Amino acid sequence: MIEAAGLTKHYGTTVAVDDLSFTVEAGRVTGFLGPNGAGKSTTMRMILGLDTPNKGRALIDGKPYVELKRPLGTVGALLDAKWVHPNRSARSHLRWLAKSNHISYQRVDEVLEMVGLTAVAHRNAGGFSLGMAQRLGIAGALLGDPSVLLFDEPVNGLDPEGIVWIRQFMHRLAGEGRTVLVSSHLLSEMAQTAQDLIVIGRGKLIAQTSTDQFIKDATEDSVRVRSPHADKLRELLDGSAAVTDDAVDGALVVHGMDPASIGELAAANGVVLHELSPTRGSLEEAFMQLTKESVEYHGA
Incomplete structure (x- = not known):
């Protein structure tokens, strides 16, 4: 925890961080979100x-x-994937970390296998791509088999296969009862990865809740409807106090009415x-809605 x-x-x-309080529970993947300059990296560094x-x-x-x-036996972290001596091999880098915490060299080979770097373990880390460096950083975080893990932008540089791998890997780690805190700007990926969210802006807590509840609280569900009688359907819906908008492909987007009620109205x-x-x-x-007052840099 x-x-x-x-x-x-x-x-x-x-x-940078202003009276921030939260709890990250074990057994869950918790996303740590906020606009640029929100204080996420500073918070992780203080932890x-x-x-x-x-x-x-x-x-x-x-x-x-x-x-x-x-x-390293309690907490593993990946804050900067390029934090490694460029002239050290991946295996040498991990062995140096292992020796500092009395971890066996056998564990080094185990984590290299976990992250898919066994074949390049002899290569100097300075020549690694960003995706390979991310995998090496994750291996370092796992080295001590810790109960708590922190990842800052872990999918940067990963290809689609790597992104799916790290998502499933985090779920597996949480499923083993570990505490997993991950920061990312890739919201579509966080929606599939994080079960809980901590959202901050300008160093202050905006929300701590489940991902589903965060989305529910900040957005409105709608129903997409297509019909060859769209004009008649619109009149019926407007008469029932629902709100309709036009989608770009000619469909209707209905707010304030559930699918069953729309279907029954159409059938009748x-x-x-x-x-x-x-x-x-x-x-x-949901993120854009709740953090709009906390964005430090706006595009023109």
Whole structure:
């Protein structure tokens, strides 16, 4: 479990994190979301003892990171995939980490196999692509078989197969009872990966809830309807207090009425339907809605 209580971090007059409190539960994949400059990376660094908060504290399984005697056995982290000496091989890099925490070299070969780097373990990490570097960083995070894992943008540089692999891998880790916190700007991927969300903006907590509840609270479900009698159907729907919009392909998008009621209304009035499909709000729509006041940089 990860616990943050009143975390606050200033850089001069800039407030990067502002009285931030949350809990990351074990057995779940928790997404850590926020616009650029929201304070996500700073928060992760404070959790790992790399930055010292001005106020508040962060605990990993009940202890500050600095009090962990063999930290890699409790928490694994990937914050920067390129944090590796370029002239070290992947295997040498992991062996150096392993020796620092009294981890066997056998475990090094195990995690290389887990992330698919066994065939290139002898190559210098400086020549790795971003996707390969990400896999090496994940291997380092897994080295001590920790109960808590933090990943910052872990899918950067991964191909589609790699993205599916890391998604399934995170679900498996959480299914083993581990705590998994992952930060990403790829909202479509987070919608498939994260079961819970922590959303921050300008260093403050915006929401902590399940992914489904976050989307439900910030968006409105609708129903997509296609009919050869679209004009008649629109009149019927408008008369029932539903709100209809036009889709680009000529379909109707209906708000405020469920699919069953629309189907019954159409059947009672002899209106043929070619499509009647509920449309759920997306994580992207919910995120944009709830963080619009927290975006630091806007495009023209």
